[in-house]
Amino acid sequence: xxxxxxxxxxxxxxxxxxxxxxxxxxxxxxxxxxxxxxxxxxxxxxxxxxxxxxxxxxxxxxxxxxxxxxxxxxxxxxxxxxxxxxxxxxxxxxxxxxxxxxxxxxxxxxxxxxxxxxxxxxxxxxxxxxxxxxxxxxxxxxxxxxxxxxxxxxxxxxxxxxxxxxxxxxxxxxxxxxxxxxxxxxxxxxxxx
Amino acid sequence: xxxxxxxxxxxxxxxxxxxxxxxxxxxxxxxxxxxxxxxxxxxxxxxxxxxxxxxxxxxxxxxxxxxxxxxxxxxxxxxxxxxxxxxxxxxxxxxxxxxxxxxxxxxxxxxxxxxxxxxxxxxxxxxxxxxxxxxxxxxxxxxxxxxxxxxxxxxxxxxxxxxxxxxxxxxxxxxxxxxxxxxxxxxxxxxxx
Numbered sequence: 423x424x425x426x427x428x429x430x431x432x433x434x435x436x437x438x439x440x441x442x443x444x445x446x447x448x449x450x451x452x453x454x455x456x457x458x459x460x461x462x463x464x465x466x467x468x469x470x471x472x473x474x475x476x477x478x479x480x481x482x483x484x485x486x487x488x489x490x491x492x493x494x495x496x497x498x499x500x501x502x503x504x505x506x507x508x509x510x511x512x513x514x515x516x517x518x519x520x521x522x523x524x525x526x527x528x529x530x531x532x533x534x535x536x537x538x539x540x541x542x543x544x545x546x547x548x549x550x551x552x553x554x555x556x557x558x559x560x561x562x563x564x565x566x567x568x569x570x571x572x573x574x575x576x577x578x579x580x581x582x583x584x585x586x587x588x589x590x591x592x593x594x595x596x597x598x599x600x601x602x603x604x605x606x607x608x609x610x611x612x613x614x615x
Numbered sequence: 616x617x618x619x620x621x622x623x624x625x626x627x628x629x630x631x632x633x634x635x636x637x638x639x640x641x642x643x644x645x646x647x648x649x650x651x652x653x654x655x656x657x658x659x660x661x662x663x664x665x666x667x668x669x670x671x672x673x674x675x676x677x678x679x680x681x682x683x684x685x686x687x688x689x690x691x692x693x694x695x696x697x698x699x700x701x702x703x704x705x706x707x708x709x710x711x712x713x714x715x716x717x718x719x720x721x722x723x724x725x726x727x728x729x730x731x732x733x734x735x736x737x738x739x740x741x742x743x744x745x746x747x748x749x750x751x752x753x754x755x756x757x758x759x760x761x762x763x764x765x766x767x768x769x770x771x772x773x774x775x776x777x778x779x780x781x782x783x784x785x786x787x788x789x790x791x792x793x794x795x796x797x798x799x800x801x802x803x804x805x806x807x808x
Contacts, residue, residue, distance in 0.1 A: 442696070449692045451644035451654035459652050461644035461692040463701050499642045499654040503635070503696075508656050548787065548807060555805035561787040594741065594754035612748035614741060 426474045427608050428509070428585040428600040438505040448500035450478070450580075452489040452515070460489055464578075466500075467534060475579040476511070479534060479542075482519055482574040483550050490515050496580060506590040513582035520573045527577070535571035546572045588615060619667045620801050621702070621778040621793040631698040641693035643671070643773075645682040645708070653682055657771075659693075660727060668772040669704070672727060672735075675712055675767040676743050683708050689773060699783040706775035713766045720770070728764035739765045781808060 439445035451461045467477040476498070480486060490496075498511040518527045535543065547564050549556035566572070585600040595615035600608050632638035644654045660670040669691070673679060683689075691704040711720045728736065740757050742749035759765070778793040788808035793801050 444694070444696045447694060449642035449644075449654060449694070451642075451652035451690070453646055453650060453652050457646060457650060457686060458688040458705070459644035459646050459654075459686075459690045461642060461652075461654060461690040462703060463692060463694045493650060493652075495651040497644070497652045497654040499644075499656060501637070501640060501642070501656045503637045510655060512651070545808075551807050552792075553807050555790075556807055558787075594751075597748075599745075614744050614746050614749055615738075 426582075426585075426600065426602070427610050428582070428587060429469075429474065431507075431587055431598075432509060432585075435502045435505055435507055435509070439502045442503060445502055445504070448498050450486075451497045451499070452486055453493040453495070454485075454489050455492045460486065462486070464498075467537075470530065470579060473581075475516075475581045477530075477534060478578040478580070479538070480517070480576045480578045481546055481551055482576050485552065487517065487576075490517055490578075498580060508588045508590070510584075510586040510588075511580060511582040512584040512586075513580050516579040516581065518577035518579065520571070520575075527579075531575070531577040532569075532571060534577050535575055536569060540566070540568070543568065543572075543575075546575045619775075619778075619793065619795070620803050621775070621780060622662075622667065624700075624780055624791075625702060625778075628695045628698055628700055628702070632695045635696060638695055638697070641691050643679075644690045644692070645679055646686040646688070647678075647682050648685045653679065655679070657691075660730075663723065663772060666774075668709075668774045670723075670727060671771040671773070672731070673710070673769045673771045674739055674744055675769050678745065680710065680769075683710055683771075691773060701779075701781045701783075703777075703779040703781075704773060704775040705777040705779075706773050709772040709774070711770035711772065713764070713768070720772075724768070724770040725762075725764060727770050728768055729762060733759070733761070736761065736765075736768075739768045 446466045447463050450464045464478045494514045496515050500509045518531045522528050543566050549560045583602045587598045589596040597613050597615040599611045599613050639659045640656050643657045647653050657671045687707045689708050693702045711724045715721050736759050742753045776795045780791045782789040790806050790808040792804045792806050
C-alpha cells in the first residue's frame with residue numbers, strides 16, 4: 423500500500439524533534455458516556471505495519487476503555503515544540519485486548535508488549551488506576567514476563583480519516599487539511615490558519 | 616477568596632517550566648455537535664482576577680464556538696516537560712464575545728486584547744480560519760487598534776470542577792485528584808497512577 427499523504431510531514435516532524443523524548447507524547451481526546459470530553463497524554467508507539475494506524479498502549483482498567491466502547495471516535499492533538507507545528511488527527515479507535523481473536527492484531531499486541539521498557543511494563547502490574555492510593559508495597563517490582571503480556575495490557579489503534587496540519591513558523595502560518603475520501607483515497611487542501 | 620488547592624502545584628509547575636515558552640501551551644478538548652471529540656492546542660493567558668478560571672483567547676469564526684454552544688463542558692490536558700507532570704482540568708467553558716453584557720467580563724476581554732502581542736492580535740484580522748487558502752495579500756498587516764478588540768476576538772474561560780494531577784517523576788508516580796464539592800469547597804485525594 424502507499425502511505426497517506428500526511429505521513430510524510432509527520433515523519434519529518436518526528437525527525438526534526440527527535441532530540442525531545444516528549445515529542446512522542448500527544449493528547450488523545452475521547453467522549454465520556456455523559457457526552458463530556460476526556461483528554462490525556464499518551465505515548466506514540468509507532469505505526470501498525472503497512473497501515474496508517476497509530477499505536478498506543480492502554481490499561482484495560484483505565485476509564486478510556488468504557489469511553490471507547492461508548493464512542494470509538496477520537497481526536498489526537500500533537501504539538502511539536504522544535505518545529506512549532508501541530509497535527510490534529512481525527513479518526514476511530516480500535517482496542518486490541520487479551521480476548522482479541524484477530525491473530526495478526528493479537529500478534530502485534532504481543533510484540534508491542536515485548537518492545538516496552540521494563541518500567542513501562544511494570545505499570546500494568548500496579549494497583550487499579552484511579553482508586554484510592556494503595557500501600558507502597560503494592561507498587562514493588564514483580565518478576566514480569568517480558569514475552570507474554572499481562573491480561574490488562576491492551577494495544578490501542580487510531581485510524582485517522584482527517585488530519586489537520588498547522589505550521590506556526592510560516593509568515594503567515596501554513597495549514598493543510600487531509601481528508602480520506604472512501605477507500606484509501608485522500609484529498610489535500612491548503613486552508614487559512 | 617482563597618485559591619483552589621490545585622493552584623499551588625500548578626503555579627509550581629509553571630515556575631519550574633518557565634524556560635520553555637511552550638510550557639504555556641495546553642490541549643483543550645471539546646465535543647462536536649455530532650458527539651465526536653475535538654482537540655487543539657491553546658495558549659494559557661493567566662487566571663481571571665480573584666478566581667480559579669483559566670483564560671484563553673479564541674476567534675469567533677473558529678469551529679469551537681459552535682461546539683461550546685452545543686456542549687460547554689471541556690477537558691484541558693496540560694503536560695509540563697521539565698518537571699514531567701500532567702494536569703487534566705475538567706470544567707465548563709464561558710465565552711466572552713463582543714456582545715457580552717457583563718461589564719467586568721467585557722473589561723477583562725478588552726484588557727486581554729491589550730496584553731496580546733501585535734502578532735497575536737493580527738491573527739484576528741486574517742481571512743476566515745479553515746476556509747480555502749486566501750491570497751497572501753489578505754494576510755498583510757493592517758493597522759490594528761491595540762486598545763479596542765476586533766469584533767471576532769473572544770475571551771474564553773475554563774472553570775475547573777475536577778483536576779487530576781499526575782507526577783511521572785515519583786517512584787512510583789504520584790497522582791492526586793481534586794474535586795469541587797458545591798460552593799468553593801474542594802476535596803483532595805491521593806489515587807493510584
